[in-house]
Amino acid sequence: MINSILIVDDSDTARMFVQRCLEAIGFAEAEFTTATDGKEAITSLKENPVDLVISDLTMPNMDGEQLLKRIKSSPKLCDIPVAIISSAGNPAKEIELSNMGAVGVLAKPFSPAELYQLLLPFMETQ
C-alpha cells in the first residue's frame, strides 16, 4: 500500500507535474514529500522513509542513479520501490537502472497513463 511518496527532481515544474500525475492515477490521498536532488532525498528518507520514490535521473549534487544505488544498498531503505524518470533516451542506461533495482524507467514526456502502467503492481492493494 502506497501512502507516502517522495518526488525527487531539481525542477519545480517537473515535481509538480509528477505529483499531478500521481494524484490523477489514484494517489490523491498519499502524503507527498519532495527533494531537489539525491543528497536531499537521502536526508529526507533517513528521517522519514516513504513507500515509493520517484526520481529524475539528471540532477546536481547526487543524480538519480547514485540515489538508487544508495537506497538499494541501505538495509533500512532497500525495500522502497524506486522509479526513475529520464529525459535522455538511452536503452542501455534503462537496462542498467533496472538491474540496479529500479522498478521502472519512464522517459519524458510521459502521460499519467504510462505512469499508471508502471505503478500498477503497487496499486493493486491501494
Next chain:
Amino acid sequence: MNERILEHIQLAAAKTIESMAFAEVYPAEKAIDYSNSDSITVHLEVLEPYNGSLGMRCSSSFITSIAENLFALPAQEITSKQLTDLLNEIINTIAGSFLSAALPSDVSFKLSLPMPGLDENQHDDLNMCVWDFNGEEGDFTLYGAGELIEKL
C-alpha cells in the same frame, strides 16, 4: 527541410505539450507573428553527439496558461521563476524526446542546461529550421540550428 526531422520535432512537441498541459498542438500553416504580443524565449545547446541548439519562443499568455493548470494557481500568483522553470522543462523535454527519436538507439546525447533567450548564432546559420505550432493554449515556435540539423 528534412522530412524526418520535421516529423520527429512535430511529434516531440505534440507529446510534450499534450502530456504537460493536456492540450493539443499541431503544425501551423503560416509563420507566427509575435510582434503584437509579449513573447518569451529559451534555448539549450546540444553538445553530443553533434553540436547545435534548440530554442523556443512562445507568448507569455501561452506559458502562463499552462502554468495556471499545472500549479493550480491564478495567473497573478504565478512567479516569473515558475514560468522560467516551466519553459526550461518544456524545451528540455522536447529536446530529449526529439533526439531520442531522431538518433539511433545506441547513440546517447548530451544537452546543456536551458538558457534564456535564443542562440545568437542561430540567425547566421543558413541551416536554421523554424517550426511553428498552433495549439489550444496558444502558439509557439521551435528553432533548430547547427551541425545537429545537418547531420540528423
